[in-house]
Every structure is written in structure tokens, then in C-alpha cells.
Amino acid sequence: MTMNNQGRPSRADNAALISTPTFTGNKALQIEELLSFEIGSISQTGVDIAASTGNVDRLGGLHRDDDIGLPGLSEPETMRHFVRLSQKNFAIDMGPFPLGSCTMKHNPRLNEKVARLSGFSDLHPLAPQAAVQGALELIDRLAFWLKELTGMPAVAMSPKAGAHGELCGMMAIKSALDARGEGDKRKRVLAPESAHGTNPATAVQCGFKVEAIPADATGRVDLSALKEKLGDDVAGIMVTNPNTCGLFERDIRAIADAVHDAGGYFYCDGANFNAIAGKVRPGDLGIDAMHINLHKTFSTPHGGGGPGSGPTVLSDALAPFAPVPYVVCENGIYGLVETRRAANAETAGVDSMGRMTAFHGQMGMFVRALAYMMSHGVDGVRQAAEDAVLNANYVLARLKSEMTPAFDGYCMHEALFDDRFLEGTGVETIDFAKAMIDEGYHPMTMYFPLVVHGAMLIEPTESESKRELDLFCDALLSLAKRAKAGEVEPFKAAPIYAPRRRLDETAAARKPVLRWRPEGDI
Amino acid sequence: MRYLPLNDSDRATMLKAVGAATIDDLFEDVPADALNACFDLPNHQGEMEIERALGAMAAKNRAAGDGPFFIGCGAYAHHVPATVDHIIQRSEFLTSYTPYQPEIAQGTLQYLFEFQTQIASLTGMDVANASMYDGSTACAEAALMARRLTKRRKLILSGGLHPHYAAVTRTNMELHDDNVVQAPIDAEGAEDLISMIDDETSCIIVQNPDVFGNLRDLAPIAAAAHEKGALLVAVVTEVVSLGAVKSPGEMGADIVVGEGQSVGNGLIYGGPYVGLFATRQKYIRQMPGRLCGETTDAEGKRGFVLTLSTREQHIRRDKATSNICTNSGLCTLAFTVHMTLLGETGLRRLAMLNHVTACKAADALGDIDGVEIVNKSWFNEFTLRLPKNASAVVDALVDDGVLAGVPGGRLWPDDQLAENLLIVAATERATDEDIKTIALKLREAL
Numbered sequence: 001m002t003m004n005n006q007g008r009p010s011r012a013d014n015a016a017l018i019s020t021p022t023f024t025g026n027k028a029l030q031i032e033e034l035l036s037f038e039i040g041s042i043s044q045t046g047v048d049i050a051a052s053t054g055n056v057d058r059l060g061g062l063h064r065d066d067d068i069g070l071p072g073l074s075e076p077e078t079m080r081h082f083v084r085l086s087q088k089n090f091a092i093d094m095g096p097f098p099l100g101s102c103t104m105k106h107n108p109r110l111n112e113k114v115a116r117l118s119g120f121s122d123l124h125p126l127a128p129q130a131a132v133q134g135a136l137e138l139i140d141r142l143a144f145w146l147k148e149l150t151g152m153p154a155v156a157m158s159p160k161a162g163a164h165g166e167l168c169g170m171m172a173i174k175s176a177l178d179a180r181g182e183g184d185k186r187k188r189v190l191a192p193e194s195a196h197g198t199n200p201a202t203a204v205q206c207g208f209k210v211e212a213i214p215a216d217a218t219g220r221v222d223l224s225a226l227k228e229k230l231g232d233d234v235a236g237i238m239v240t241n242p243n244t245c246g247l248f249e250r251d252i253r254a255i256a257d258a259v260h261d262a263g264g265y266f267y268c269d270g271a272n273f274n275a276i277a278g279k280v281r282p283g284d285l286g287i288d289a290m291h292i293n294l295h296k297t298f299s300t301p302h303g304g305g306g307p308g309s310g311p312t313v314l315s316d317a318l319a320p321f322a323p324v325p326y327v328v329c330e331n332g333i334y335g336l337v338e339t340r341r342a343a344n345a346e347t348a349g350v351d352s353m354g355r356m357t358a359f360h361g362q363m364g365m366f367v368r369a370l371a372y373m374m375s376h377g378v379d380g381v382r383q384a385a386e387d388a389v390l391n392a393n394y395v396l397a398r399l400k401s402e403m404t405p406a407f408d409g410y411c412m413h414e415a416l417f418d419d420r421f422l423e424g425t426g427v428e429t430i431d432f433a434k435a436m437i438d439e440g441y442h443p444m445t446m447y448f449p450l451v452v453h454g455a456m457l458i459e460p461t462e463s464e465s466k467r468e469l470d471l472f473c474d475a476l477l478s479l480a481k482r483a484k485a486g487e488v489e490p491f492k493a494a495p496i497y498a499p500r501r502r503l504d505e506t507a508a509a510r511k512p513v514l515r516w517r518p519e520g521d522i
Numbered sequence: 523m524r525y526l527p528l529n530d531s532d533r534a535t536m537l538k539a540v541g542a543a544t545i546d547d548l549f550e551d552v553p554a555d556a557l558n559a560c561f562d563l564p565n566h567q568g569e570m571e572i573e574r575a576l577g578a579m580a581a582k583n584r585a586a587g588d589g590p591f592f593i594g595c596g597a598y599a600h601h602v603p604a605t606v607d608h609i610i611q612r613s614e615f616l617t618s619y620t621p622y623q624p625e626i627a628q629g630t631l632q633y634l635f636e637f638q639t640q641i642a643s644l645t646g647m648d649v650a651n652a653s654m655y656d657g658s659t660a661c662a663e664a665a666l667m668a669r670r671l672t673k674r675r676k677l678i679l680s681g682g683l684h685p686h687y688a689a690v691t692r693t694n695m696e697l698h699d700d701n702v703v704q705a706p707i708d709a710e711g712a713e714d715l716i717s718m719i720d721d722e723t724s725c726i727i728v729q730n731p732d733v734f735g736n737l738r739d740l741a742p743i744a745a746a747a748h749e750k751g752a753l754l755v756a757v758v759t760e761v762v763s764l765g766a767v768k769s770p771g772e773m774g775a776d777i778v779v780g781e782g783q784s785v786g787n788g789l790i791y792g793g794p795y796v797g798l799f800a801t802r803q804k805y806i807r808q809m810p811g812r813l814c815g816e817t818t819d820a821e822g823k824r825g826f827v828l829t830l831s832t833r834e835q836h837i838r839r840d841k842a843t844s845n846i847c848t849n850s851g852l853c854t855l856a857f858t859v860h861m862t863l864l865g866e867t868g869l870r871r872l873a874m875l876n877h878v879t880a881c882k883a884a885d886a887l888g889d890i891d892g893v894e895i896v897n898k899s900w901f902n903e904f905t906l907r908l909p910k911n912a913s914a915v916v917d918a919l920v921d922d923g924v925l926a927g928v929p930g931g932r933l934w935p936d937d938q939l940a941e942n943l944l945i946v947a948a949t950e951r952a953t954d955e956d957i958k959t960i961a962l963k964l965r966e967a968l
Contacts, residue, residue: 025823033632035632035635035636035639036636036862037636037639040862040865041865042865042866042867043865043867044865044867045863045864045865045867045868045871046603046605046862046863046864046865046868047603047863047864047868047872049868049871049872049875049950050871050875051871051874052871052874052875052877052878056877056878056881057877058877058881058884058897058898058899058900059737059766059767059877059899059901060736060737060738060739060898060899061739061899062737062738062739062767062768062899063766063767063768064764064765064766064767064768064769064772065768066646066768066769066772067866068643068644068764068765068769068866068869068870069643069866070640070643070644070861070864070865070866070869071865071866072862072863072864072865072866072867072868073862073863073865075603075605075863078605078859078862078863079605079608079609081862082609082612082633082855082859082862083609083612085628085629085632085633086609086612086614086615086629087614087629088614088626088627088628088629088632089614089615089618089626089627089628089629089630090614090618090623090626090627091613091614091615091616091617091618092613092617092618093613093614093616093617094613094614097619099619102619104617104619106525107616107617108525110569110572110573112611112616113573114572114573114576114577114580115790116607117576117577117580118580118585118587118588119579119580119581119582119583119585120580120583120790120791121585121788121789121790122585122586122587122599122788122789123583123584123585123586123789123790123791124586124591124593124597124599124789124791124925125596125597125789125791125792125793126593126595126596126597126928126932127583127584127593127925128916128917128920128925130917130920131583131584131920131925132583132584132791133582133583134578134579134580134581134582134583135579135583135791137579137582138576138579141579145563148561148562148563149561149563151559160655160656160659160793160794161655161846161847161848161849162847162848163835163845163846163847163848164655164659164846166845167845171693171697174697196836197834197835197836197837197838197839197842197847198835198836198845198847200835200839200840201835201838201839201840201842201844201845202845203840204840204841204842204845205666205694205697205844205845206697207697207698207699209840210839210840247551248549248551248552249551250551250552250553252553253553276549276552278561279549279552279557279558279559280549280552280556280557280559281556281559284553284555284556284559285553285556295848299525301616301617301852302617302618302619302620302848302851303610303615303616303618303851303852303853303855304615304618304619304620304621304627304629304630304851304852304855305619305620305621305630305652305812305848305849305851306620306653306794306848306849306850306851306852306853307655307793307794307848307849307850307851307852307853308848309794323693338932338935339935339936340689341935341936342935353693354689354690354692354693354696355686355689355690355693356659356690356693357655357656357658357659357686357690357793358596358656358657358658358684358686358687358690358781358792359596359597359656359686359791359792359793360791360792360793361792361793362793362794363790363791363792363793364788364790364793364794365793365794367576370576371572371576374564374567374571374572374575374576375524375525375566375567375568375569375572376523376525376566377563377564377565377566377567378561378563378564378565379523379565379566380523380525380526380565380566383523383526384525384526386545387526387528387533389545389548389549390528390533390536390537390540390545390548391528391536393536393540393542393548394536394539394540396540397539397540397541398539410540410542410547410548410550412548433623434625437623437625437626442619442623442626443623448836462525462526462528463525463526463527464527465527465528465532466527466528466532466535466536468527493820495625495626498625498626499625499626499628500624500625500628500819500823500825501625501819501820501821501823502625502819502820503624503625503817503818503819503820503825503826503827504817504818504819504820505624505817505827505829507817507818508815508816508817508827508829509815509829509830509831509832512806512813512815512829512830513815513816513817514635514638514642514649514650514806514813514814514815514816514829515635515638515639515642515648515649515650516635516636516639
């Protein structure tokens, strides 16, 4: 055994390569953690609030006297509980998170800092307008950036997430059709088979029926097939651009013209705006509405599944139907249009779609997104789009030798592979993805879009360095080679080193256990 | 540019590897005249400049903590323990995605499971989902779920339902030409909802405490609804009230929706907040949104996954129960951490402290000549009838540094009966001195 100059062993060259289960179940830095319900107690609390005195009771006889069943933890126990849980999560701050369609880019901490200024974070949505001038200014400023970057004349700020923005856009289309007297006639919405699931779900939520547009051999909308489906019963189309195959719809203007000629509207799903922000204005391509995911393109954190924010830009044809509330400015004083009636007065009687949410949208995300945009500037936003596209193409080029791209040619911000390279190996897309976990990566989006067999959609974003991308590509190439060499078992067993092995999702759905209950309780 | 790791030499090397001469080769599918558009926007700036610019905007606002503050109506100024903000800023929570890869997302999944359990316990229901956008959109989703369950197309909105919640629900239901019956506002909370329920009714939506602060026993409404085959949707916009007031589940609600902002989350000018959604076990397959469930891994260890996703848009597409995808992830974490710190003991104390504070405020304001307290009961919010237009009074009090509450004219601009109403909330953050100040300033303004 070698010793360092303090007499401690510096190299454990005799250590046996064995793995024995530990008494605690812990694995060094991975600490097992029970549910708070299993470690806390009803009498424990981590806040110091004195019991109130006096017999003031104006609860109208509705005092709660059942056991609520909420154990508390002291502050140190709470801290340890949640820090241990956190260590079972993968995150962008730890490594590449190449989830296609999700744009997992770096979340600047400056955003977090400014969002916590008390003038924003401790501001009430119903405070008098004289007390919120700075907030309205910020919303107006962000709206200006979004309108300018998209080349669109109006933006609805209140949608709370991407799908909510889709709803806003489709509701604007429905309102416009109703105003034309064609609401009852135009009930069909066309969307590509490769669309995000939210598109058809949203259209149905608006009372439309959805029909699929087939793709052509290059992974794009089949223009002639689309034209055949158009008619005077079509409300509009929902197309993502760049699309979910990571490709720019090169016929986009012809698509827009065809839809407009048929009397319909063009909803563009803006989930992939990161590829073109600062390079291309969707407004120049003929769209009528598009939501913008501030939590994708403009760096607000995904936070383990939310909150998002989905401001929705609208064309002149749809803008009058925008939801309330919205910000107006007269002589440097900001105000709010808060009711449908007030909105209709502003637009000379055009009927606003109404209200989509209780308040003004995701203000906390607005502050973060504006901080990001101002930090980057328009030069940086453009550079980010270019780097995102370059990174994706670099990954595509480097992986081509062992993996099979779904389509020929360059891609935009995400590289799509199918599972032909795994054919006959016994390894499937899911096994390949789970093996990436053991290599220290979050898997790419898999089995989406549905039009590609065993799809693997890699979106590196602009946040990855070349060094990081090279290592990532080397790792994936090595996995592909191992799969082809017949090493099936490690793939089927993966992940081996994650806090949990593969979880039984079928059992979870068959007998759903959706909450903790004390033992013996039914 | 500080957010971009690639430098020009990397870019050149990579372009070569890709086989492109210039970056714009990669954008070859974009119509040429649309590429590299010009924008009327500034270039990049350093951190200091951004802090200065946004700091100046923030300084133009009057925050709840800047002086006496009594605004509620769906968003409440509560103290959030320092621990909460520290935990939600941990990279592993802040910068992770929806837990679709459960093996490396057990942190998120376990707190969602704890959150669902907390919400089910608080509301007195069997199950809760992993959150909606906010209380108002949760309310609309409850109406849609009741429509699916009863296959009926008429719903009734109580006059005590927050008018913004009512508006959001109406917006969503009108998409299907459903019949939305709005009961007139009744600040005393004595409206007769029961006689409105008929055999066509899918659900009746009732808020407790209502928007005026009144508490009501939902049990008779639940019984009447059930007799007609309708559902009772209970709305709770102040979740701290559940530490003092009987739960909607105990009073017979079928679906409970609410706003969770009060616990762990700030006011943030209206969002992001956290929508709560709870129901009975038998209805789980018609619920909207994500659900986290317990299972085991390949070694038999307990773990958690997103489950019943055949209800959801990414699997079920046009047959999904809702189009919701992203929800309020990190806000649910803030809720869960704060609720874990409180526990039942802390929650009950916090709730009583709110009630006692509101009682003090009501006593002080009700003493003013010409001011009438409308409510017979309340939790931490009550309504005053002033001898004059409340909007003008509220505006006058802003100049005195007091944010006095929400005037009726703001919420019901078309209803003259609401003009003189002032809805006042008092949480644990209101001090005795604040109450003295608002009483003094209100007396002066009348």
C-alpha cells in the first residue's frame, strides 16, 4: 500500500472490487429517505407561532375539529429531508439534459435574483394601479420584446404555460370564426401526426375535431395532402415550426397561403422557437398565432415540471379577441383593461374571448425572461439560436457513424434518430436511453415524434460546450457499439447506478397508490 | 456573452465537422428574405445594468411589506420561512424537468407524492393531483370534469365565487356552448343556491370562505346536489383557512379546487401560483393533470412514478381529460416544504393567528361611523359597506401608504350594489400598528 507523507494510505490498491449491501441501504452520498409522513409527528413544528389567546371565534360554527393528519418536522429535519430528496434528481446544472422539444438550457441565477426583488415578489395582483406602475411597465416591456422578436402586432400575456397559450390561440381562432358567423360551420382542425400531444388535446378543448396531416418523405408537412384536406369546414391548422422532427417547414409560406385561401387560420406551436429566435420572425411567414414558452426559449427554470409561461402572439386578424386582462399605456401612465366589456369597448364591439386566468399571468416568469433577454440582447439571442442549431448539427454529424438519423440533411436545433441502428441487437430505444443514465446523462426524448420508429430526439441547446458535446457523443457512440457487439444484458438492466433501478409503471397504474396513509388505514 | 460556452474557434471547427461553410447554410430551409431579420432591440448587457434597470421598475411598485396592507381576494400576503426559498433554489429542484425518467427524478416524485397527500388531507378528500396552473384554471377544469362525469351541460356558479374564477370557468364552458348560470352577488352570503339545482345541473361551484369572506356550511348544498345527481365543486382560495375551518370533504364536496399560493409562495403580482385539485377515489380516471403514484423498482425498493398517464395529452392526445402539460412543479415544492415545516400544529396556530388578527381588524374598522361589517362569519377576510364609493377611498389611502383592500367596483364594475363594498383581508403579517393606521386613515377618508 502506498502512503502519502502524512502516513495515510493514498491508494487502496488492495481494495476488493466487491459490492455489499449496506446496513442502512445508503450508498455513500446517496442517502435513503422516508416520506415526511413517516418521520414527522403531529406535535412537531418547524415554525415558531405562539398559540393565539382569547376566545375570538367568528367561524360561524364551522371550526375544524377532525385530525387533519399533517405531521411536521423541525427546521433541521426539514432541511435534511429535502436536501436528501434533491440529491436523487438529475438537473441541467449537473450535466447535459438533451430532451428534444423541451429546450433544457442554462437558467441564469441573475433571473432568480431580480425576480425576488420585493417590488415584484411581494406585489399583490389586485393592488391599485397607482401602486403597480413598475409591474405594468415590465409586462409592457416584455410584450414589446416578444412582439419584436416574432414580428407580430399583439401578444396575450396571461397564458400560464405552453398548452394554455395554445388554448389562447385556438380560442382566438374560434372567436374570430364566430365573429364571421362561421363558428358552427368550421369545426375541423388539421395538425401533423408528429404534433405535440397538447395540440390535438387543445383543439378538442375548444370544441374542434382534429384530423392528421400526413408527413412527406423529408419529415415535413405534405403540402398537396394538406391542400386536399382544406375546405370551408376547416377552422385552421396547428403546425410546429421548426417541427418536432427538428426540421424547418420549408413550405411554410405556401402552407399559410393555402390555409388562408381556404378561410382558415394558422396556429404555430412555438415550442421550438429557440432555433430561430433573433434570426427569423414567424410573423414574416404568415402565421396568425403562436405561443412562446418562456421556460424554454427564454431560460426561466423548468422547476421539475413547472411553472411555465406561455404568452401568445396574435396577428391583426386575431388580436381584437385577446383575453383580459391586458396592459394599456396612455401618456406614460399604465393601466389595465380587466373586463370583457371594457375590452369590447376598446375594440369597438369586437367580443373578447374573456378571461383565461384569475390574474395577469406568470409575473415571476416575466421578470426572469426579461432579465434574460436584456442580458443576451438581440445579438445574444441570435447567437444563442445559431449555437443551438450548430450544436445539434454537430451531434448529428458525430453520431451518424453509429446511429441512424431519421432524415437526411441538416437539422435545426434538435437531431432526430430512429432505432434502425439497434435492429437485431435486442436493445430497444428505452434500453439505450436508460443506459445513458448510467453514463451520467439525462436521456433524450424517446418515442416522440410518433412518426419515427423508436425515435430518439436530441436537443443539446446552446448551453453545451464543445468539450461537453464531444464527451457526450463519445459516450453515445460507445453505447451504440456495445449494443451492436451483442451486449444486451447491461442495457436491459440499466440504469444500474441511479438512485432507483427501473420502476414498475404498469403496477403503479393498475393499483394506483396516490397518497400515503397510516398503517391500518384503508 | 456570458451564457454561451462556444467561442469562435469552436464554432469554426464544428461548422467544418458538420460540412457547412457558414452558419446560415444550416438555415437553408428558411425563405431567404425572412432570414436574419432586423430588430429594434438593444444588444447584450452585463449583470449590473440589468439589476439597475429591473430594480428601477421594482421600485415603482408598492409591495405588501412596504406598509399597512390588507388586500386578499384570492392572493394572500403570508410570511414564508427562509428555508423554503433556499430549498426551491437548489439546482436539483430548480433546473430539472418533469419527472418522466423516474430513476433520476425520485426527488421531485417523492415531494409530489407528499404534496398530493398533504392536499388530500387538508381538503378532506381521497386523492389530489400534482397541481394545476392556479386556483382559477383548476376551477374551470373541475367544471369540465363534472361535465364528463354527469354528461350534463348546465352548471351553477355561486354569487360568492371569486368573479375572476367565474369568468375563467365561463370562458372555458362557453367553448362548448354549455349553460352557465351565474347566481347574483350576495355579500351577506345568504343566497339560496339549493333551489337553483335541477336535474340538468352537472355541478354547482361554491367558494368557502366566499369572495366576501363569509363562511358557509356546504353540507346542505352537497346533499341537495347529490339528490339531483349533480356534483358539488368546492373552491378554496385561502388554503390556510383549512387549518381552522371544516374541510369541504367533510361537508360532502365531490371535487375540491383551490389556490395554494398562501402556503410557501409569494404574491408575485398574480403568478406563478399553485392550483389545487382533489376528488374522491372513484373519480380518479376523470381527473385532469399529472398524478404521482407509488410503485417498486427492479430490486423491490419503493419508488414513485407519474401514473395514470393514459388520461393525459402526451399519451391520449385528442381523448385526453385536459390539455395541461406543464403545471406548477416548483410552486408545489414551496408549498410542500412550508407545510412540512408547519405540520398540523403550526398550521392550526397560523390559521388561528390569522383569524384573531382579522377579528381585531374587523373590530377596529367596524367601529368607524358609517362603516358596516357585512359578514356574520369570516376566517381572515371580511367585507365592509362604506358610506361612499370604495374605489375612491382605496385610491386615497394609497397616498397615505395604506393598501386597504379590494373595492367592489374592481371586481364587479357593472354592479352598482358592489360600489361601496370594501373587501379587507388581515393575515399574520398585519401588526396591531398596521390595524391602528388603517382605521385612522379610513376614518379620515370618509
